[in-house]
Structure formats: C-alpha cells, structure tokens
Amino acid sequence: MHARAEAPTEAAVEPAAESAASWPDDIFAVLQRFDVRQVPYVPDAGHSQLIQRVLASPAMRGIPLTTEEEGVALLAGAWAGGQRGVLLMQSSGVGNCINMFSLTQIFRFPFLTLVTMRGEWGEFNPWQVPMGSSTQAVFELSGIKVLRASQPDEVREVMEAAAGQAYGACTPTAVLLSQRLIGAKVFTK
C-alpha cells in the first residue's frame, strides 16, 4: 500500500485513494497513441494500475518477465519484427539490465522504459537505497537518456516527450517516476 507523500494521512493510504490516481491513465493514453504493442514488465506496486490497463487492452500485450533484462531483449526482437514496446520496472531492476542495455546501442532501436523509483523520498527499506541511488547514473552510463516526473500533473507531458524521442528519433529513453509521485511504501505489521 502506498501513501501519497504530500499527504501521509490515514485517509490517503486507503486503496481507493490510490486507484483514483489519474497519471497512470495519462501514461496509458500516450502508449496507446504511439501504437505501443508489447509491454513487458516485472510488477511493481507503482505500476499496478497501468499494468491492469495494459492487460485489459486488446491492442497491447502485457508480458510478465522473470527478470528485467528479458524485457530489453524482447523489445529488440519486437522492433525487428515491426512492433514498438515499453518496459515497465522498478528501480531495483535497472541494475539487472546493464549488459542487455548494449542492445540499445547495437540496434539503435526505439527503447523506452518506465521506472518506478524506490530508495528515495521517505524510503523505509534501506535495501532499496543503493540501487535507487544509482539508477539514473546507470542509465546515463549506458547511453540512455533520463527524464523524470515527480508531480501527477507533469506525467503526461514527460511521457509525450519520452515517447516522442524514443519512437520518433530512436533515442533510448528512461522515464523515472519519482517515489514522491507514487508515494513511499508504507510498511505496517
């Protein structure tokens, strides 16, 4: 369960409050408009609403992975076969992808990944902090451009920019969805 970081009250942590978020729908709308067809993912709570939309869509195929680097290779194959895709993962999965990120330079294919951030903004679990702290640098060292959205009302604009440069210019791009946006995970006994 996630609390909205700007209002960490009891009411804000109710599932109803989270499911009412509109930014995942903004992301879905952009993916639809760019004709994204293959959506590999390793689940994350921050992506759950978007994953539901994808799995309910007749035009998109949600593809659960066992580990995130599978998704990088899958998207290279999808593009070779004429389809666009997007990889959904959590920041801890970015490290799993490093060698496979080579494909974005070898094939210069339209790589787009949406990463929900952990290890920042009120993180309770210290094990998330090391990878969350190096996520952006790992992408940049791998030649992948990084955009970030931290407020609900900027998600659509950031997504449109990211999809435009990834699919329009084959510029490999990662969108970091801040923990401030998705809400720090609340651990209760």
Added chain:
Amino acid sequence: MSKANRLDRRAVVASLLKDRKDAIVVGGLGASTYDIAAAGDHARNFYLWGAMGGAVMIGLGLALAQPKLPVVVITGDGEMLMGMGSLATVGLQKPGNLSIIVLDNEAYGETGGQTSHTASSADLVGVAKACGIADVRTLETTAEIEAFAASLQDVAEGPRFANVKIDAANLERVLSSRDGMFILTRLRGDLGFGPI
C-alpha cells in the same frame, strides 16, 4: 573432448535450415551464430554477438510481432543456461510460431571448452517442460533432426523446444556480419519495414 556418436553441429543446423522458407532465425552468440552463417547468409538471419542470455527473448519479441512467420532460435547450452528464466516467460506466452533449439556441447566452447552445467546435472529439456512448454524433446539422430525441421514451419502448435547433444569439437569459425544495424535493417526491410 568429444563423446562418441554425437551429431555434427554444422550438419544439424544445415538440416534444420535447409527448407526454412520464410522463417526468421535468431542465433545465440558464439558457435551457434557461426553455424547459422555456415548454413548460408540470409536476410532473415538475426545474428547475435553478445547479449548473452537474450536469444530466446529476442525470438519471443519477434514471434509475438510476426505470428504468421516461423521464428527459430538456435543457441548453445551456455547461452540458454544464462537465460533460463526466459523459458518460463515463453511458457506463459505460448507463441505457436516459436521454436527453440539448443546445440548442447556441454561446454563453453568459445572460451576454452570449460564444462557447462549440462554435462552432468542440468537438464534443459526438463527445465523447458517444467516452464510450461509442452512440446519438448531431445534430438539424437539425423532422422529426428529432419522430422523436427519440418515441424518448424508449423506456426500454430508451438512453442517447441529441442535439445541436441552435439559433438564438442571446435570447428573453424564462419563469421557472420557483426554489425547490428546492418542485420536489423536488413531483416526489417525483408519484412517490409522501412527506416524511421
């Protein structure tokens, strides 16, 4: 180190691809890519020179994008071991047009012939079956290879997985293009897709 009565990898791949028709063929890095090149360069050959563990997933992305075309992944035991989770991902998606063939020499031939897990303990056919791929088999004879080659054209009954125990002899390298943009653009062009 060669074990007796094992199939010759070049002959196996040549037989698998002899009547490939419209099939797209993905080659895992190392000797599998050389074997595919030795069988004849082709616009629908997708050679990998890196991305170890990614061959099956590249094949899956292709298979889902082009469901009417046979997609054949030919890779080695070391490359398959590194991407074993992808068999679970394939088992879940069940693309009818995807076939995976492992050329199993029980060794990392490209790096000096170090023994791999399949020499004594790991059973890749068992792994594939346990991951939900129903059509799994071990191929041991030329006749079995030929029969399996014909089945690759069927795009409804996959995914299928075959493990072929091959002779571990290191053969002369047959080098394919290692320019990713060239092989990608050539394949996409052959499928009717232009540049951006």
